[in-house]
Amino acid sequence: MKIVDAARTNADPDLSDPDAQDAGSWDVEADDDRLTILVRGHWDLRMALRADAELRETDLGGAARGVIDLTAVSMLDTMAALVVMRLARRIEATGATVELRVADSAHRSLLEQVEQAQIPPPPRRRMNALTERVARVGKWAVLMATDTRDLLAFFGELCVVLLRIVRHPRRLRFVSMVANMQAVGLNAVPIVGLLSFLIGVVLAYQGADQLRRFGAEVFTVNLLTISVLREIGILMTAIIIAGRSGSSFTAQIGTMKINQEVDAMRTMGLDPMEVLVVPRVLALALTLPLLGFYSDIMGLLGGALMCRLNLGINFDAFLNQMNQVLAIYDTSLWVGLAKAPVFAVVIALVGCFHGLEVSGSAESVGQRTTISVVQAIFIVIVLDAIFSIVFSALQI
């Protein structure tokens, strides 16, 4: 393919009025050994699209020499140049030599650039569907394994830093911890209270419905007390906080990571573990038991209200029955609350870990936040199951 300079020619005389000249057009002239395509006028995107569609159907075969004459073109944009190049390439593919005649140096340079950019796209490795699926599962498994290992290493690092802080209590970022306690604890009071109250209502309602068939309505109180204190209260709180604060830890720290704030800290000799992670972990470890206790109370209140409305058990009778239950199962409250600090550490740890794992882009923040919440809730529920088994084995 050759690009040659030629003298500028004017468009056809009948295109001399300015309106008509503005539009682009083309003509194909073919004789035995020569195919000439005359391109005229204003060639922009729209024109290029039309020409591309129509020229595709034009028969180009036969001639030994192809000439594309662009000397009457008044305007040529990149897509139009591409379409011209495609045309030239198709003529070349029939075995003909191709000559592009241009009058304008800007058009020439555009065509040259378009020609140079014709490097084939980097080969995309295609796997068949099955291997691709297997590969995806494999990648996922490896990622899970390394993630778990890194999370454990992170927990170890946290323990080391915590020990260091115990020995040098001045290293604790007290202000940051209190600020986090407000954000994750105090500010979560309304939502935790409301949801726990509603769960209490639902539990009492469903329990009462079933127990009434045996004439054992009053045991609704037993059901409610034991399940709320041992399991529901703290589990609900942990799940709400994982969604509310675990995600915010990941997003906050992740954004700081992208902004290079974390790198800045490291260069100043500040340990992100000490500055970012420890205050959050401690704040949550201190506030989650309180929130759990509060959730217990709200859950029982919701249940008491339902018992009053549905079963006619008044408030005094409810408390009385509750006391009798707790006299036998006297560890219930502590069994529930003992789990709170463990869940708190898990939520904060997973949230901070994924925040620090963020790399590169805004998309990574989103991905890591999702993983962080799912993983935190997953681990919390698994641990809760383990706790149940251990407590029942210990007969607590």
Added chain:
Amino acid sequence: MSAASDDDIIIRVRGLTTRFGSQTIHENLDLDVRRGEVIGIVGGSGTGKSVLLKEIIGLMQPTEGKIEVLGQDVTADPEGRDIDLRQRWGVLFQEGALFSSLTLQQNVEVPMRELSDIPESLMEETARVKIAMVGLPPDSAVKFPSELSGGMKKRAGLARALALDPELLFLDEPTAGLDPIAAAKFDELIKHLRESLGLTVVMITHDLDSLYAICDRIAVLVDKRAKVGRLEELLADDHPWIREYFHGPRGRAAAAGKTA
């Protein structure tokens, strides 16, 4: 300035006033940009260079005044405005502002996708041409922005800004953060693109070398207005800030580099 005919003026800013609360950034500012020129906007920090740019491209509303771009009033109600305008200009933001979830190729295709009827293969090829035009290697097309260096991100942002062959190109500090060699290459690139694509370029810059190398005229934002002129005219200006800007140590070094 009066020599330019009406047709040649591609951006016309008249009586522009911008206030944030009690703080006045621009007061009765006038500015004309002529077709085919490269105009540099300079000024100290806080003089409203970026604000002016945002007002011209319609991201921000001025307090008072009128701005016409390509004959259309951008301060008017956007409802009545021709959407075509956005296909006729390209903007390069300071850090490139590439979409981080898309590859470079997909980033360049975004403006084209807005015009729904372009066939996929043509879009792909055009993106490839644009990527080559700004001097990026072909294999960078499949990379994500986070895998590109700062200079490459700017070039990629430029490729996206050029996707629809705009007549008008806005650059916000195109050479900031680039090493001198990369900055000089970027200047060359702009110069080359302007010649081959017939662009009009409006650039905010602090880079004195860029001003010497590629700007036809310079608008200096001082005293809440724009003082526009050719480099020689501004060199002779006796406003204290302009004097310090062009005759300070860096200004002299840039001038020496130009004449050497």
